Amino acid sequence: MAERGRPRRFDRQDALQKAMELFWRRGYDGASVADLTGAMGINSPSLYACFGSKEELFREAVTLYGETDGSLTRRALCEQPTARGAVEAMLRDNAQAFIRPGRPTGCMVTLAAPTGSAQSDTVCEFLAELRRQAREALADRLARGLRDGDLPAGTDIAALTDFYSTVLHGLSIQARDGAGAETMRAVVDSAMAAWDALVARRIQP
Structure with a gap:
């Protein structure tokens, strides 16, 4: 059993990929933090700890898009x-x-x-x-x-x-x-x- 309070582990790149696809499909305004955390498989504290803010996450997602599909x-x-x-x-x-x-x-x-x-x-x-x-x-x-x-x-x-x-x-x-x-x-x-x-x-x- 995981220790209480231990940060949830997740694959950052995989989470970013999922965020990119959600932003791409719904746009910046259409993707709420709740939508993003659900798609990424993480909780809000993990999102903010890892990416800083919704806007910073979006900027990283757009950069990933430019390196791949874009x-x-x-x-x-x-x-x-x-x-x-x-x-x-x-x-x-x-x-x-x-x-x-x-x-x-x-x-x-x-x-x-x-x-x-x-x-x-x-x-x-x-x-x-x-x-x-x-x-x-x-x-x-x-x-x-x-x-x-x-x-x-x-x-x-x-x-x-x-x-x-x-x-x-x-x-x-x-x-x-x-x-x-x-x-x-x-x-x-x-x-x-x-x-x-x-x-x-x-x-x-």
């Missing part, structure tokens, strides 16, 4: 040899992952933002900064394509970045609303069909 964008931008290939892989890989059976739908960074009180402003800003970083990574990859000759001189990198970032976020919302694989593929097909027209646009003097 790493597809970074991989596509780093591994594909052309700018067009990187953008297409980013959209197709995420579109498939957003509706993967047995996992929460959509993108955690896009969908988990709180909508409640001003006390959650720091969480909103944390997620907004991650989205800004993803947008900057896409812009950097397109700028590399310009330097490599994949994109013609004068290509409006900002317009390309805005468009494909918006498509990516839209795919996440479509997935959360129940879109199937056919719909997701059709959206990506349409987005990539627009590539040549977008690349042909030039920055206005």
Whole structure:
């Protein structure tokens, strides 16, 4: 029999994984501390002792997401040899992952933002900064394509970045609303069909 007062032992990484999935599915506001402790298999004192607070737990969960399920964008931008290939892989890989059976739908960074009180402003800003970083990574990859000759001189990198970032976020919302694989593929097909027209646009003097 365990001694009274001894802290409950648990697998921290497994508990964090379960917290990540709950936050991903329900969002920051929708996952109460009681929900989290139930999913993680721990009690409230253990949660606070190990993770500090609900917000700190959320930040760790989002970091874990970025290292695992949310790493597809970074991989596509780093591994594909052309700018067009990187953008297409980013959209197709995420579109498939957003509706993967047995996992929460959509993108955690896009969908988990709180909508409640001003006390959650720091969480909103944390997620907004991650989205800004993803947008900057896409812009950097397109700028590399310009330097490599994949994109013609004068290509409006900002317009390309805005468009494909918006498509990516839209795919996440479509997935959360129940879109199937056919719909997701059709959206990506349409987005990539627009590539040549977008690349042909030039920055206005």
